[in-house]
Amino acid sequence: MEFKYPIKTRAVWWERDQVCWIDTRRLPFEEVIVCTSDPGRMAKAIIDMEVRGAPAIGVAAALAVAAYARSIEDRSLSEFVEHVNKAIDMLWRTRPTAHNLFWALKRIRNKLDKAKRTASSSAEAAKALVDEALKIMREDIEANIRLGEYGARLIEDGDVILIHCNAGALATAAFGTVGGILRVAWYQGKRIKVITTETRPVLQGARLNTWEYTREGIPVTLITDNAAAYIIRKGLVNKVLVGADRITREGYVVNKIGTYGIALAAKRHNIPFYVAAPTSTIDLESSIDDVVIEERDPEEVRRVLGKYLITMPDIPVINYAFDVTDPDLVTAIITEKGIVYPPYQENLRKIIGS
Amino acid sequence: MEFKYPIKTRAVWWERDQVCWIDTRRLPFEEVIVCTSDPGRMAKAIIDMEVRGAPAIGVAAALAVAAYARSIEDRSLSEFVEHVNKAIDMLWRTRPTAHNLFWALKRIRNKLDKAKRTASSSAEAAKALVDEALKIMREDIEANIRLGEYGARLIEDGDVILIHCNAGALATAAFGTVGGILRVAWYQGKRIKVITTETRPVLQGARLNTWEYTREGIPVTLITDNAAAYIIRKGLVNKVLVGADRITREGYVVNKIGTYGIALAAKRHNIPFYVAAPTSTIDLESSIDDVVIEERDPEEVRRVLGKYLITMPDIPVINYAFDVTDPDLVTAIITEKGIVYPPYQENLRKIIGS
Numbered sequence: 001m002e003f004k005y006p007i008k009t010r011a012v013w014w015e016r017d018q019v020c021w022i023d024t025r026r027l028p029f030e031e032v033i034v035c036t037s038d039p040g041r042m043a044k045a046i047i048d049m050e051v052r053g054a055p056a057i058g059v060a061a062a063l064a065v066a067a068y069a070r071s072i073e074d075r076s077l078s079e080f081v082e083h084v085n086k087a088i089d090m091l092w093r094t095r096p097t098a099h100n101l102f103w104a105l106k107r108i109r110n111k112l113d114k115a116k117r118t119a120s121s122s123a124e125a126a127k128a129l130v131d132e133a134l135k136i137m138r139e140d141i142e143a144n145i146r147l148g149e150y151g152a153r154l155i156e157d158g159d160v161i162l163i164h165c166n167a168g169a170l171a172t173a174a175f176g177t178v179g180g181i182l183r184v185a186w187y188q189g190k191r192i193k194v195i196t197t198e199t200r201p202v203l204q205g206a207r208l209n210t211w212e213y214t215r216e217g218i219p220v221t222l223i224t225d226n227a228a229a230y231i232i233r234k235g236l237v238n239k240v241l242v243g244a245d246r247i248t249r250e251g252y253v254v255n256k257i258g259t260y261g262i263a264l265a266a267k268r269h270n271i272p273f274y275v276a277a278p279t280s281t282i283d284l285e286s287s288i289d290d291v292v293i294e295e296r297d298p299e300e301v302r303r304v305l306g307k308y309l310i311t312m313p314d315i316p317v318i319n320y321a322f323d324v325t326d327p328d329l330v331t332a333i334i335t336e337k338g339i340v341y342p343p344y345q346e347n348l349r350k351i352i353g354s
Numbered sequence: 355m356e357f358k359y360p361i362k363t364r365a366v367w368w369e370r371d372q373v374c375w376i377d378t379r380r381l382p383f384e385e386v387i388v389c390t391s392d393p394g395r396m397a398k399a400i401i402d403m404e405v406r407g408a409p410a411i412g413v414a415a416a417l418a419v420a421a422y423a424r425s426i427e428d429r430s431l432s433e434f435v436e437h438v439n440k441a442i443d444m445l446w447r448t449r450p451t452a453h454n455l456f457w458a459l460k461r462i463r464n465k466l467d468k469a470k471r472t473a474s475s476s477a478e479a480a481k482a483l484v485d486e487a488l489k490i491m492r493e494d495i496e497a498n499i500r501l502g503e504y505g506a507r508l509i510e511d512g513d514v515i516l517i518h519c520n521a522g523a524l525a526t527a528a529f530g531t532v533g534g535i536l537r538v539a540w541y542q543g544k545r546i547k548v549i550t551t552e553t554r555p556v557l558q559g560a561r562l563n564t565w566e567y568t569r570e571g572i573p574v575t576l577i578t579d580n581a582a583a584y585i586i587r588k589g590l591v592n593k594v595l596v597g598a599d600r601i602t603r604e605g606y607v608v609n610k611i612g613t614y615g616i617a618l619a620a621k622r623h624n625i626p627f628y629v630a631a632p633t634s635t636i637d638l639e640s641s642i643d644d645v646v647i648e649e650r651d652p653e654e655v656r657r658v659l660g661k662y663l664i665t666m667p668d669i670p671v672i673n674y675a676f677d678v679t680d681p682d683l684v685t686a687i688i689t690e691k692g693i694v695y696p697p698y699q700e701n702l703r704k705i706i707g708s
Binding site: 028029164195197198199200201203206207210211214219220221222223224225226227228229230231233236257258260261264265268301302304305307308309310311312315316317318319320323324 | 382383518549551552553554555557560561564565568573574575576577578579580581582583584585587590611612614615618619622655656658659661662663664665666669670671672673674677678
């Protein structure tokens with residue numbers, strides 16, 4: 001596949017009729033690449049967070065079904081359809097709240113249903129599934145590029161940009177949302193620098209952002225999460241750029257825990273606080289009152305890298321995975337359809353309808 | 355020594371003519387107690403941060419000189435004075451910016467100078483040094499108790515209090531400043547709960563606060579640093595209580611990195627933000643423009659517990675040990691002489707003069 005910009009880092013891709021991914025849990029210590037045609041192996045990869053980030057998961061699941069389909073294309077069509085349907089069902093159950101996962105698997109299932117009626121062979125049906133999965137992957141990357149181009153308009157030469165968690169290539173098929181903006185700005189020749197929080201408890205900043213942006217050549221500096229407000233106070237960054245897991249119709253931004261505190265500091269010191277999010281993240285059906293923040297395993301906080309105990313073994317923990325940032329703290333929301341400014345209640349509706 | 359309240363946890367103490375301390379680096383995993391009469395061993399303990407927290411360091415150094423003095427009290431007076439002076443010099447050089455250290459060693463040196471002129475034996479001189487060191491320790495604990503009693507007036511039954519870093523018994527000879535307030539409130543029968551940040555990079559919250567307050571019986575819950583703002587937003591705490599390393603004449607509070615971000619969130623959600631600090635922390639000579647924030651070893655951020663690498667080995671790091679909180683974010687400053695409210699420029703001067 002050819003794209004407008006070089007694609008140096010991929011979270012998940014298609015290679016010799018298999019789906020391949022980089023195991024993000026082992027970054028930046030080891031670059032472990034896994035390829036498979038076994039949908040059970042991909043289910044494990046999603047459950048164990050070898051692949052993480054909603055868009056990356058959706059693409060990975062679609063490619064996994066396609067690879068499996070190709071591997072059994074010598075079976076009878078009825079047997080083929082039965083087995084592929086089972087694979088879709090299994091992948092569907094891996095992450096109960098991953099909208100992109102369901103959306104991608106629905107697209108694959110629709111193609112399968114169509115092939116069941118019209119295909120003359122399993123090989124023809126498999127080809128249709130592979131084409132659809134590759135299309136899902138291409139669309140994700142192209143949307144990130146468009147989002148990146150919109151966002152890069154807001155980035156100036158010499159900017160130092162604070163980021164939090166990983167919304168880069170490693171959270172999508174490639175290029176990323178926050179990552180897309182940074183990349184386009186970089187390819188445009190803007191000499192930007194990035195400061196990333198470490199992003200406890202899972203350390204996506206320390207592990208993934210450092211690796212991903214160093215690989216791209218973009219200078220990246222690491223801070224502890226609790227240094228963000230002081231870094232902003234000292235004027236060491238002049239913009240904040242974060243991703244989003246969900247945006248409500250009023251413009252409340254649900255994103256990785258820690259986002260809200262950064263937004264408060266950005267507001268206090270009058271620097272822009274930008275949110276990069278594909279329009280699929282904007283949920284016009286949901287209000288802030290509907291948002292339930294996931295609480296995750298206390299062991300994530302008690303340990304580091306899933307291994308090393310840093311506190312008393314049984315200490316009570318509160319471990320919200322995400323927080324909520326109020327619309328008044330958000331300077332703009334950057335999507336693949338354009339940049340949305342306040343009032344969000346009105347303008348989010350417009351961009352979705354556009 | 356008898357005090358008004360039970361002293362369950364000590365950072366440093368006197369036992370059988372030796373100075374003893376708990377190695378805070380190994381808490382909460384191991385309770386390692388070390389006792390010595392060797393001032394070189396104490397110098398190492400201070401440099402390596404086995405003993406940390408400005409008041410604790412001052413008391414530890416004074417007790418170490420006293421223990422050494424007692425161990426060489428059979429020497430001639432002139433030899434005794436020469437050796438003790440050398441021990442003081444060595445301890446003086448352990449931490450270049452620790453005001454409490456110099457202040458405590460000066461008091462010991464004054465006693466030594468006096469003994470040199472008036473004592474009839476080394477044993478008599480040694481006794482004078484031991485008495486002075488024990489007095490320094492007693493004064494520290496009594497000041498913390500007074501500070502605790504003032505602060506406890508602000509604490510109500512049922513309060514859930516957010517704390518950051520350790521300003522507890524483990525940062526003083528005993529009882530603590532923030533720890534003093536929590537303890538007095540607890541002994542008064544107020545059913546308080548504590549939520550502590552983990553306090554990266556050195557994890558004083560995760561390691562020391564959990565251990566110290568669990569030992570006291572006070573319920574303590576652990577969060578990541580980046581969860582503080584959201585915990586406040588959700589109303590899960592109703593007061594913030596932090597220590598201070600230095601307070602300028604205008605009321606700017608220099609404290610552990612992360613304090614500023616918590617103060618911003620407390621302000622946004624209108625909950626009190628209290629600072630517990632002995633008057634020795636208030637520096638009427640210094641203005642915010644004079645404050646230089648210490649930048650520490652990048653390895654503190656790249657690793658956890660001084661061992662486990664969490665990022666790329668050579669990634670650039672910014673590691674400010676402290677940050678600055680503006681006076682307008684501080685509800686009150688609690689000292690051993692009373693509670694100081696704004697305007698701080700005026701009222702800090704008054705309390706120091708009182």
